[in-house]
Amino acid sequence: MAKSCNACEKPIQNTDYMICVKCKKFYDLLYWKTIQSHRDKWLCPLCTNSRPKSDNTSTPVRPPVSSPVEDSSDKRNVNSARGSGPKTKHISPEINVSLADVFNELKKLREEIKEISTLRSELADVRTQVLAISTTMNETLIDVKKKLDDAHREIATLKCTVFQAQKDIEYQEQSALNNELEIIGIPEDKEEDLLTIISTTSKHLGVHLEVTDVNWVSRVSSVNTSKLKNISEKRPRPIIVKLVRRLKRDEIIRASKLKRDFSTDGIVAGPCQPVFINERLTKKNRLLFREARIRTKRNNFKFCWYRNGFIYCRQKENEPAIRILSIEDLEKIGPEEVSCESA
Known part of the structure; x- marks a missing residue:
């Protein structure tokens, strides 16, 4: 069987080779030439590296090794993180008190968080109720x-109806007074015959x-004349005549307008x-006509009259x-005079 070099893995062609005394592997002639005198004790590089190191206490780089007593008492070179020194756990009382306070604070914080959660739930219910009330409102x-x-x-609509009804x-x-006329200025007498006076007047x-x-x-009585205490100062009450036909009333009124100096003679x-x-x-309408006459005089209107129950001015x-037709229409003539006392 052909032998191969364990280092270069090439086949060995001759008998010039070395055998490791430990692993019994073959190596090429190169190693035999270099260490030919130690062939019976030769170890390959792999087996040489696997052997434990020898004592290197004399190495100048490392400090001298201390005595066993000093090693046990001096702990400056002990690496406790790798387990090469003693492992001692010691916690001061101050740290224990601080931890207790922290735990108590955490407990209180949990309770407060629980209360906050309860409040949030209650606030959500209140919000729902408020929204419901707001929607209802x-x-x-x-x-x-x-x-x-x-x-x-x-x-x-009722105002318009009432206004129209008024x-x-x-x-x-x-309209109920269309057949009536009013005669003003004829003196009163206890023995007077009004029908005869009307006939004579016509x-x-x-x-x-x-x-x-x-x-x-x-x-008919007059409001203004009734307030006078002296009888001689009182004006004669007007005579009211209701005729059967309106045409006869209009005829008498037209005749009185044509006769300007008509008197009791x-x-x-x-x-x-x-x-x-x-x-x-x-x-x-009498009060409206009175106010219309006052305003026409104040605003230099020349004419103010009434006919068939309607008041006119020019x-x-x-x-x-x-x-x-109303108090509001009087603004067409002019504003109402404001006295100093009312102002």
Whole structure:
């Protein structure tokens, strides 16, 4: 069997080789030439390296080895991390106290964390309840707002209805006075005959009036004259005549407008006094006409009159007439005068 060199693994061609006394492996002639005198004791490099080292205490690099007593007492060269020295565990009381405090703090911290978790859960429940209440309140507010809007619309409609109803009532009240006229300026007398006075007055105006044309006739009290204490200072109460037909009333009024200087001369005994004949107005329209006359005078309006229950004013001739139906319409004439006391 051919031999091979254990170092270069090449076959050995001759008998020039060496055998390791330990591993019994073959090596080439190179090693035989170098160590030929030690052939019987020769060890290969591998076996030589595997042998334990010899004592190197005389090596100058290492310090001298201390005595066994010194080794046991001097612990400066002991490496406790590798287990070459004694292992002694010692914890000071201060560290033990600190650890106890840390454990107590950790315990308290756990309890606080648990309480925080409970609070978070409770806050989540409260938030859910608040959201539910908020949703309910929003729905309620929307419902209330809708009802308020409906109520406002209904109130506005009712206001319009009431306003229109008031207008209709005022119109009906004024229409009920369409056949009546008012005679102002004829003195009063306890023995007077109003029907005779009316007939005489119509004759002076050139209007033929039968007794059957008169429905009724009477004097009405005046608020302003009733406040006067002296009887001589009181104005005569106006005479109210209700005729059967409106045409007869309009005829008498037109005749009185044409006769500008119409007076009590020839109608009743006594001093001559001017007489005015007008159609009759409701209380509201009388107050409205009085205020209209005050404002027309203050704002230099030339004309102010009423016809068929409606009040008109005109600033100048040939200008359109302004119709007054309410207090608000008086602003078309001018603002109300403000006294110093009220201001």
